[in-house]
Structure formats: C-alpha cells, structure tokens
Amino acid sequence: MRLDVILRIAAKLMIPFIMLFAIYVQFHGHYSPGGGFQAGVIIAAAVILYAIVFGISAALRVMPRAAVEFMVPLGVGIYAGTGIVSMLLGRPFLDYDPLLADPVAGQYWGVFIVEVGVLVTVAGAMLAIFYAFALRGRP
C-alpha cells in the first residue's frame, strides 16, 4: 500500500498535464499533428490512468458510465448533425462552406466542430470499452 503513494502523487501531478496536452492536441490540430481522435484517446488514457491508480470506483465518480454512454453517440451526432446543417443550407452533406459567411472560414470552423465530435465519441468510446472490460472482472 505504501508503495502506491509515489504512484498516486505522480499520477495526480501528471493527469492535469495529460489533459492539457489533450486539449493542445485537439485545438492545435489545425497547425500540428493531432486532432480529435488523438485527443480523445489521450483524454481516455488520462481517465484510465486515474482508474488504474485510484481504483475504478473513483474513476466512475469522475466519469460516470451514464455520461460515457451518452458521449459515444453524442459525438457522431455532432459530426453528422453538422452535415445535416450543410444540407439544410442547400449544400451537400458535410459541406462546411455555408456554415459561415466566408466559405474558407466555414471550412476552418467546420473542421473544428467535427473534430470536437470526433473527440467526444472517441473519448467516450475508449472509456466505455475500458469500463466494460474492467467491470467485467469484478465479482
């Protein structure tokens, strides 16, 4: 038990930075490698680390299963919903041009929005899968 202490402290220190890194990967994806998927995986990794170190129950308090299960479809909804908005605005599915007055800006922010969708689903899905495995082992 005592040996955990170092691990716990290290984890407590690291997790915020991991989250920060995820946010960086997400928002800087336009300029450097990364994007919604990688950021989602990293967020999930942070929570998984938390779960491994502090126990699954603690992780479930931070990220309840219901929330995770909600995130999984939500991200796809955001992504596909963007496409539907394009259609409502008279352009083909997933055409971001009409989202803003300037088509280039539309593209820029359209990509941003769908990346958020990716992030939500990927983070949710990875956690959901992790929970599914982790909780299966419990009596």
Add this chain to the structure above:
Amino acid sequence: MSLIQAISAAAGGAAAVPAGPALGLIEQLPGLQVALPMLGAVLAALLRPGWLAYAVMLVVALLSPVISFAILHEVLAYGPISYEMGGWEPPVGIEYRIDEANAFLLVLVSIMMAMVTIYAPRATASEIPARLHSWYYAMLLICFCGLQGMAITGDAFNIFVFMEISSLAMYALIAMGKDRRALVAAYQYLVIGTIGATFYVLGIGLAFALTGTLNLVDLAVKLDPVQDSRGALAALAFISVGIGLKLALFPLHLWLPNAYAFAPSVATALIASTATKVAVYILVRFVYSVYGVDISETMAYDTAFVLLLASIAMIAPSLVAVFQSNVKRMLAYSSVAQIGYIMVGVALLNEAGLTGGLSHLFNHAIIKGCLFLAVGCVVYSTGITKIDQMAGLGRTMPLTMGAFVVAGLGLIGVPGTAGFVSKWYLIQGAAEVGYWWLVAAIVIASLIAVFYVGRVVELAWFREARGAAASPRAPAPEMLAVTWALALAVLYFGFQTDISAGVPAQAAEVLLNGYTGGAMPVAETQGGVSLGE
C-alpha cells in the same frame, strides 16, 4: 447543433450560401440515404426506453425505401447521379455515384430493412434482454447504414470504411443470439471478416500505388492503360479474395452457417437477405466497372475456373443442407449455394447471365428473408429450431408454414415464383455460350433444393404434431403479416418482373459497358467463347 446555426445565423445565415445553386430535396436524397440511418442509430443509442429507439428505427426504415425508390426513379429517368460529399468534386472529395446497379441494390436493402423493422419488436422482446433493446436497434440501424454506404459510394476506400461499419454491427448482432455458440460464430466471422477486409484494403492499396486515386471512375480510367500489369492483377486478386471471404463464396464460406444459425431471428433475416448481396455487388463493381469486361477476357481461363467453382458452390452446400438438423443452418447452407448461383451469373460475362445474377440477388433476398422470418415466427411461437421437432407444424401454424412453403417453392425455382425468373436467365446465359454442363449444374442444384425444402414441408404438413409443435403460442400478427408480405412478393415477382429483372437487365448493360464507356461492344468481348445460335 443549435450553436452552429447560431453562429451561422450571426454570420449571415443561409443568405451566405456560396456560389452554386442550392440543392433541392431530390438532389439531397443520396446524402440522406446514409445520413438518415446513421443519425437514427445515434438517436436510438441515446434513447433509453427500447420502444423509443424502436420508434426511431421505424421512422428511418420506412423513409428509406421511399428515398431509394425516388433515387431509382431519378436514375432510370435521367441517368447516373453523382453526389459530391462535402461539396468537393471527385476525385478530390468522396463521390456518391449511383447508376442502375446500385440504385437497384439500395431499393433492395431498404425494402428488406423496412420489412425486418416492422417484424422486429416482438421477436426482439422474446430474444434480447430488455435493457439492451436500444443498443440492439442502434446496431441494426448501423448495419443498415453500413450496407447502404457500401452500395451507394463511388470511392474505393469509403467502401472499406462502410464495410467495416456494417461488419462490426453484424458481429455484435450475431453475438446476441441466445445459444452460446453464437459467440463462437461471431468470433469466427470477426476473424475471417477482418482478414477479408484487410485483403480488400491491400488490393486497394496496390491499385492506389499504381494510380494515385481512389475514386472508382477515376480508378477505372487510370487503370485502363496498366491493367494487365502485375500490380493491377494482384490488386484484383486481393480484392476478389477479400470480398470472397465477406460474401462467403464457396469454399470461403465456413463462417456463414453458424453465424446465420445462432443469430437472433431479426438479425439473421436482415443479414442473410442483404449483407452478402452488397458484397457481391462490390465484386461486380470492381470486375465489371473498374476493370472492365476486357480484363476478364484476358483472364478467360480464370473465368472458366470461377464458373467451375461456382457450380461446385451451387451443389456442394445444397447437399450439405439436406443433412442439417437445425432449420436455420439448413437455410444458411442453402444461402451459400444461392451465392453460387449469383456467382455463376456474374462470371458468365454476358447480359443474360449478369441479369440472372443480379435478379437472383433480389429474388433470393426476398425468398430467404421470408424463410428466415417464417422460422423466426416458429421460434417465437414454439422455440423450435430443429427440423425433427417441426413435425405437424403445418397443422398447428398453417399460416406461418404456408408462407414457408411458398418461399420454399421460390427457393426451388418453381415457375410462378421469383426464383424461377432468375434461374431462367442464368440457364439462358449458360445456354447462349454453350456451357451445357453449367446448365446441368444449375438444374441439379435446384433439384437438391426440392429435397431439403421438401423434407421440412413433408414433416410439417403430413405428420401429427407432438411436443412444443402441438401447442404453439399465438403468433404475432405483425410478424405473420411481414412474412406473408414477403411470401406474396415471391409470387408477385414471379410474374411482374419490371423491378426484379427489368432493372437488373439495364444494370447489366451498364455494368458490361464499364466505367470506361464500353470501348468494346459486348458481343465482341466474349471472344473465344462460342455464341449460341
């Protein structure tokens, strides 16, 4: 989403639509065809009470045939439709390209989905734990979405993505079967399906390395000068084997019987009637449209080999089906045999043959859908899956078994049923090129169907009911209604063949011309093969 609209409204809203005319509803239909089930799945997964998820599925499933019929109508009236995903012109963006062949397939898949959906609620309630209903419905929608996506898209890599979407959903659906063997079946399908998909990607990768493009039309154009090169042939080989695994082409069919036998009734009916059909379409698309009939001519030797393989595929699984004890597995083996029929049509390389193959795609979907749904009714009412226990069911469940008989006749290919029409074309195609051994194989395979269908029919109608068969639970009216709707469709399409054979005939013509535009007239491309009188 309201956020987006708010932003967009703040920035000038709809008035700011950039150059180019706004698309009307009709032009948007191809986009909706895939987006609708996808959003439906999202909603179904979000909604906790199963019945709400079901309501979503019902709406989607009833809208889809309308959309696909509208698309088919457009295609028949005005020629191929191109829909630019994301507004990017092909080959830069992903293109939806719909001609007679895949418009036909869209209609088929969406009709079967609608049928299965109407059938679903009570069958699901009796087979799946209530807490999983929402997810189960979401998976059905996702499976549907994936199949539609494969059928509609004009991009080689996009096909792969949607193939995996539908496959993953299928693995999950199959694993939901009550019997624990369903898990093993799902696992085996997962391994084989993934290998198949990876082979497909490998093939696409080779083709991509040669041409630098993924758009099917573009690929066809750019492959044309190099398509006899090793890389191109290897690509075709990998694509064929990969899809062969997916569509359970004999002898790559080992995963299929158990998967069909142990999946829940609704899933079986949907998968059996659509999944392999879409895979066949993909193969046809590559062989005919992308590579063109002339490649097959340079590979005439292989074509004869495929025909031989396909005729074994018609007969061997049929024989296996005769000796099955589980009715669903019997039908599954029969499905493998029917894929052999379709492959015969595809490999014949003439219009009658291809028409027969495509029309059998349609007819077999309806026939097998009806049979599996009828078996689903039996399972619902009695829990019986073994053939021996079905004795006397004709007397206690006359309507269900009546539908089974009608669809069974269709499977045999009795004239007046849909199955006969496609067999007629197949035999005609084989006769035109003088392959009499192939004609013999086709008729013998049909004859074997008499045995395995006849066995069930005789047991059900000319024996006394015992055990569970003697006192079945009252059937669900909507399940019966759907089963009979399909049974009547089997009869209807035995006479009225505008859709089931007329559209395939047009599609066959389009396919034989290839994307590169029929540089060779069909008659000439048959080359070394002697024509009938």
Add this chain to the structure above:
Amino acid sequence: MESETLLWMSLGIPAAAAFGIPLAGRWPNIREGVTLVAAGALFLTVMTLLLRVLDGERPEAYGFEVVDGVALALAVEPLGMLFASVASTLWIVNSIYSIGYMRGNNEPRQTPFYICFAVAIAAAIGVAFSANLFTLFLFYEILTVSTYPLVAHKANEDARTNARVYLVLLMATSMVLLLPAIIWTYVAAGSADFIQGGLLAGAGLSAGMLTLLYALYIFGIGKAAVMPVHFWLPAAMVAPTPVSALLHAVAVVKAGVFCVIKVTVYVFGLDLLTETGASQPIAYVAGFTVIMASLIALMHDNLKKRLAFSTVSQLSYVVMAAAVASPLAILGAAMHIAAHAVSKITLFFGAGCIYTAAHLTKVSELDGIGRRMPVTMTAFLVGTLSIIGLPPLIGVWSKWWIGVGAVDSDNLWVVAVLMISSLLNVAYLVPIASRGFFMPPKDAKPGEPIAVAEAPLPCLIAICVTAGLCVVLFFGVNELEALLLPITEGAAPAAAAQAPADLAQGAIQ
C-alpha cells in the same frame, strides 16, 4: 362475352374456388356446393369457348412479360380446347363422385383436398390454353405441386414415401430435362411461342440435335410416363380414388401427353420431324413401353396397380403416335386423350366403388362382385371394352386413326404393337369383369340370393355418366374430328383435304 374474358375466367373460376373452399370449410355442404358451382361454371365457360373454336375463332389473352420476350399468355387452339373440355367435363363428374367417396370413407382433411383439387384443375386449364412454352411449363409445375398434397393425402408412412417419389420424379424430370429443353428452344429459335407448323422449323438444328432435344422433351414431360420415367404413376396409387381419377383421367397424365402432342406439332412441326426422322427413336421407346407396361399390368393382382400400368401403356399410345409424326396419327393421338380419359375414369370409379362398398382391392377377391354391384360392374365392363377398342365405344376410333396414320407413314410395326397390346388389354382387363359376373362369391352359400350392395349414390351417378360418355363420343366422333383436324393443317395434303373448308383458316398464330 369477350373470348379473352372467357379465357381468363376459365383460369379464374377454379382458382376462385380454391379461395372459396377454405372460407366455407366449416360447412361441408356449402363447401361442396362451392366446388360444384365452380365446376358447372367452368364447364359452361369452356363449352362456350368450344363453340367459338368450332366456328373458327382462335381467342388469345396476353398477361404480361415475365422474362425477356416471354410472356404469360393464353391462346386457344383445337388441341388445347379438347383437353380443356375433357378436364372441365370430368371435373363435374369427379366432384360428384368425390363427395360420395370422401364422405363414404370418412376421409380426414377434406377441405385441403378440395382446395388442391381446384388448383390442379386451374393448372390443367392453364396447360391446355398456354400460348408458349413458358406458360406451359408454369402450369405444368403448378399441377405437379398442387397434386403432391393429394397423393400424400392419407399421411401415413406409405403415402408419404410414395408422394415423395411422385414429387421428386416429376420435379426432377421437368427441371433437369424439360426446362433446359425449353430454354434451348428459346435460345435457338429466339422465341418460345407455339407456332402452327413448328417453332423450330427455321432454327437450323441438325437431326442429331433435334433427336436429343425431342428426347429431352419427351422424358422431361414426366407426366407422359414413358418408360423409364413411369415409376411415379404406380407410386401415386396410394392416393384416394378420386385423386387417382384426377391423375389418370382428368388432369395429370393427360396434361403430360397433351404436352407431348403440343410440343410435337407446334414446337418441332410435323414436317421437320418427318424430314429429319428425329422423333423415330422415341417412337420405338414408346412402342416398347406400350407392350412392357401391359405385361406388367398382367402380373399385378392389386386392382389399382393393374389399372395404373394399363394407363402407362395407354399413354404411350399417344406418345408413339405423336412420335410417328404423321397427321392422321396425331389426330388419333389427340382423340386418344379424350377416349382414354372417359374410359379410364370409368374403370377407376369402378375400383373406387368396389373399395367403398366392399373394401376390396385385389382382382382375385372380386369373384361374384358383379352380382352384388351390378350397376358398377356393368359400367366397368363398358370401360373395359372401350379401352380394348370395341365399337360402339370411343376407344375404337383413336386406335383406328393411330393405325391409319402409322400405315400412312410406313410404320407398319405400330400396327403390330396396337394389335398385340389390344390382346394384352383383353388379357388383363376382361378377367376382372368376368370374375365379377361369372364366378360365384367365395363366401356365398350356394343357392342363397346375393344381396345388392352398391356404392353411395353420387358415385353411381358419376360412373354411369362416364360410361355413357364412352358411348356418346363414339357417335360424336365427327365433331371431334372437325375440332381436331385443323391442328395438322398444312402439314400434309391428306389431312388438309379432309378438313372442312370453313375450319381451314384457323391458324394459331
């Protein structure tokens, strides 16, 4: 009424009956009423058509295109008219008989029985009026499928096994041989329509190919029961007697030989066959079947089995005559359809009456039955004599024309076959009647009068009607000839000269 409407009605009436019977299933009297009314209506419809055909009209009805260039379509020509008339007439008689038989024997599941019966009649009419090979094949298969439950009616092990033989043999021949033959014809000739003078006339197939194709047709039409595809017929004897009558007289085997004649005349054409001699080998096979089946019949003690092999033999008369391909033989062949129908149905009704009233099935048990059942046995005797071919019964005419046609085409061996087989007919049929009338019953005490115990009244009415028809048709043969002569018109001068002028213009297409 429009002839086209009448054509559709002739299909629709029995089909409608098939839907109406289950609705009335709970009330047997109404149910049988539906059958009888439908049978009567069908008879009137067909007779109206018959009168018009005799006037030279050739009604047609077009359904819809099913496969490229092949449609579901109906067309009336004299041969089909004859078959339809036979089937619709005998449906009435057989229905009356069925009522007596089914109730008399307390058979189970009578509703499905009447449904399948009506479907079979609809299919037989469809075969008769089909305008092309596709339509013919369609109704041919419906006939097979709809009679399968009838054969399996008793649902015991024996019935199931034999029904299986029946279904598999008929399905196998039709799918493996007939269907490829049809598609071959379609591919070679570019059409599947029946054409006066022969569809294949200009297709340019060699003599060897034609022989092969003809053989595919003859063996593919399993219902014609040419050896070696005759097994199903004796196997089907497990069915109740009205079903046997349906199989042997009303629809099934008649559909088979009808198809043979139709294919011979309208697909191959007599001229083509005469020129190439393509059908000659089949004629020998059929001749062999005639003799062989008669010999087998002689060995069977079971009454229905004996009658079954008699049917096999009689059917091959028709096939042999068709394969001889001379116009007069075709006339005889067509006439034999009607002749054998009325004669054989009489014999089967007789067998059924004996079973219903006395529960006897073997020939050796029939001693003295003629005294107990005088009406039945008299009718039976009439049928026997008609089969043998004695005047004043219809059987004589068909054999006469077949013989004349054979001589006409230098096939004298056919005459020999006819004579031998007639002698064999005497040998296996006459003893039945003579035992019945002249031998004393085994269990009867000498000197005691034997009580008359006949079958139920509907059965008696039916058997008398059919026996009467044997006689009536003998005298009405001129009308038959007038109806049938246009079939072979143009094929050979001898036939055309005999045809009345006003019928000469009636061509099919």
Add this chain to the structure above:
Amino acid sequence: MVLLTLIAAITVGIIRLKNLFAVVVLFSAYSFLMASVMLVLDAVDVALTEAAVGAGISTVLLLGALYLTKSEEAPARFSSLVPLLVAGGTAVILVWGTWGLPDFGSATSPVNTGVGSEYIARSYEETHIPNVVTAVLASYRGFDTLGEVTVVFTAAIGVMMLLNRGRGKGETQGEADGVGGGENGEG
C-alpha cells in the same frame, strides 16, 4: 531499414512465444517501433495515432482481456503446413504484384502526382488549415472520417452489449446485479 529489421525480429518473437503476457508486451514494442517507422515516412499524424492506439489503448485492452481469461497458450495440435501454405501463397502473389510498383520515395510516381499533390496545392487556400492531413481528414474526405467515428461508436456499443452486465439501481456503481450480460454464456 534498421527499424524494419527490428520489427521483423519482434514478429518472429510474437510467433514463437507461448506466454501471452510477453506477447502483448512485444506487441506494444512493435507498435512503438512501427510508429517510429511512420515518423520516418513523414506520417506524423499517423505515428502519433499508432503510438496512442497501438502501444496505448490496444495494450490496455489486451492486458484487460488477459486478466479476464488466461495468459498461457496451449501447444498447437495441428501441423502448421496449411497455414504456411496460405501465408506463403499470399507472399508469392505480393512479391509478384509489388515488383512492378513504383520505386520508394519517387516524387513522380502516380501516387504522388495524383490527388495527393492536389491537396497540398489547394488546401490552405480553401480551408486555411496548414496541417493538410487535418484538412483532408475532416473536410475533403470528411465522410470517411464520419465513417471512422461511426466505427468507433459501433465498436463501443458492441462491446458494451457484450460485456456490460445488467445494471441495477446503483447506476454510477455499474455493479453487476447478477443478471448475465446477454442471456447466453453464463451456462
């Protein structure tokens, strides 16, 4: 080249080792090396993803599965001739097929003159996103990515359907209430 040789060595190790735990660790190392190779091939985005997915998520999942099952492989019961033939056949076709492919690193091969160069030429102008991969991923081929997200969605729901036990009232606890996940398997 060195990297690739190393990866090949690891592959041999994965084939030979019987202890599944060691195999998973090797797999993780394999993924890291693979990510390095991808980096060399200029595929930075892919390398990042492969590292996160292959060495991260996959390893966690594999270890989780091992924890729930067994960690030792049973000795093979069948001869390995057939698999060798299958694998060998594939190899032959591949060697045969790739022989004619363009050389490594050429800027003039069809791949690099095709659509790919077009993206580089126009993406900034049209989207103002300097990372071309992101632009292509989310916009030009955005539909593929939507499909990809759907795949993740499907897998998550599929896994939850398979593994989540029935949920009692303690929703957040996610504890089993004794009802088997799915109806099968518990027997």
Add this chain to the structure above:
Amino acid sequence: MELISAIVEHYNYWAVIFLMVGGLYIVVAKSNMIKTLIGMALFQTSVYLLYLSPGKVLGGTPPILDKAIKTYSNPLPHVLILTAIVVGVATLAMGLALIVRINEAYGSIEEDEVIDLVDREDAAE
C-alpha cells in the same frame, strides 16, 4: 546486379511482405484466440506500411504547410491509414470482448478446444 538493386530499392515492400505473412501465419496457424487477434493486428499494420511507403517523397517533409518548405510527402495515405488504424482498434476491442465472453461460456480461449465443444453441442442436437 539489377536484381540486387531492385531488391534493395523495394526493401520496404519486402519488410511489409514479411510482416504481413507473419501476421497472416499467426492468424491461420495459432489456435489461441488472443494471439490470433494480435496476428490480425500485425497483418493490418503491415498493410498500413504498404500505403505509406509509396507516399513518402525523398527529401519531403510532413504535410504541414510552411512557407519555407517546397516538398511535402503525400498526405492522402496518412489520412487513409488514420482511418484504418481506428478501424483496426475497433475490431480488436470487439474481438477481445467476444473472447472474454467465450472464455466465460466455454472456459477456454483455445479455438480448437472451443470448436470441439461446439461440435459436441451440434452432435447432441
């Protein structure tokens, strides 16, 4: 000489082919389900390399635009492979979930043992 240079120039392809065959061999030959899935992952990963290799341009840089750079590697394969990786991990997760359930149901993760049990159930029907 030409042959050798051809072999060297195609080194990437050889490596890819070796990995692919190794992965495929594991899938077909190994009965242990987890190992099969790992083999499948190897097989898939090798295909990724096949995509990426031809897209590399010698002297090029990652496709992140910068005014200072003229030559970029091809971005399209990267995009495709990103998608493929995600598909691969999704399949892996699904497969592992199935294995866990099979282990609970049959008490084994050896495919041949499980299939024996399944066959026995079939025979018992």
